Amino acid sequence: MEFNNLLILSNQLPIIDSENLYTGIANPSNIEVQLSRWKKTGRLIQLRKGVYLLAEPYRKIPVFELSVAAALRKPSYISLEKALEYHNLIPEAVHVFTSITPKRTEEIDTPLGTFSYQHLKESLFWGYFAVTMDRQTAYVATPEKALLDFFYLRAGDISMDYLEAFRLQNTRGIKFNKLLEFAQRFKKPKMLRIAQVIREYCRANRGEKIL
Numbered sequence: 001m002e003f004n005n006l007l008i009l010s011n012q013l014p015i016i017d018s019e020n021l022y023t024g025i026a027n028p029s030n031i032e033v034q035l036s037r038w039k040k041t042g043r044l045i046q047l048r049k050g051v052y053l054l055a056e057p058y059r060k061i062p063v064f065e066l067s068v069a070a071a072l073r074k075p076s077y078i079s080l081e082k083a084l085e086y087h088n089l090i091p092e093a094v095h096v097f098t099s100i101t102p103k104r105t106e107e108i109d110t111p112l113g114t115f116s117y118q119h120l121k122e123s124l125f126w127g128y129f130a131v132t133m134d135r136q137t138a139y140v141a142t143p144e145k146a147l148l149d150f151f152y153l154r155a156g157d158i159s160m161d162y163l164e165a166f167r168l169q170n171t172r173g174i175k176f177n178k179l180l181e182f183a184q185r186f187k188k189p190k191m192l193r194i195a196q197v198i199r200e201y202c203r204a205n206r207g208e209k210i211l
Helices: 003-009 028-040 065-072 080-086 143-154 160-166 176-185 189-206
Strands: 015-017 044-048 051-054 096-101 106-110 113-119 128-133 136-141
Touching (some): 028 044, 044 065, 051 065, 065 096, 065 106, 065 113, 065 136, 080 096, 080 136, 143 176, 143 189, 160 189, 176 189
Antiparallel strands (some): 044 051, 106 113, 128 136
């Protein structure tokens, strides 16, 4: 395979998943050899086994970094702090791309940044939507699910003071009926209490309209 053929097969996207190249190929090992050669010559950067990044001179479009998280671990969706930043619910910039996956917990360091995957059981793997930029697709938790994932995995019961220190902001996009419905789906009393505290915090401290 010529390198130009690789660009055509990959639809000129910056992230290349080798699985997509094997379709209809009788001997995938030939492609693997070529990928290894292009990696050695600096045309490709390996992010993990089977997932490559085109070197900068060969990229036709910018990398949509959120979509890289989906490519590195399937299935997964961006959640916790990174999703809260995406929805502008916290003021801090978040440098680790944290995702939820029903597979094992893992952290992958790449030239594009650190991609962390937190395990949740299959029954809690929901509450996300697709985002596409420059033909690259990412999966991101809704504001409600991102909050619940965060407090389920990172914190115990919370209080109004905790949320004040957490600096939760711009909560008009949170749909409180959905927040409570999602909390019930966790089937843990703690999660329903957390959702109720978040709702009361927004009412008392932000004076925002409940959607």
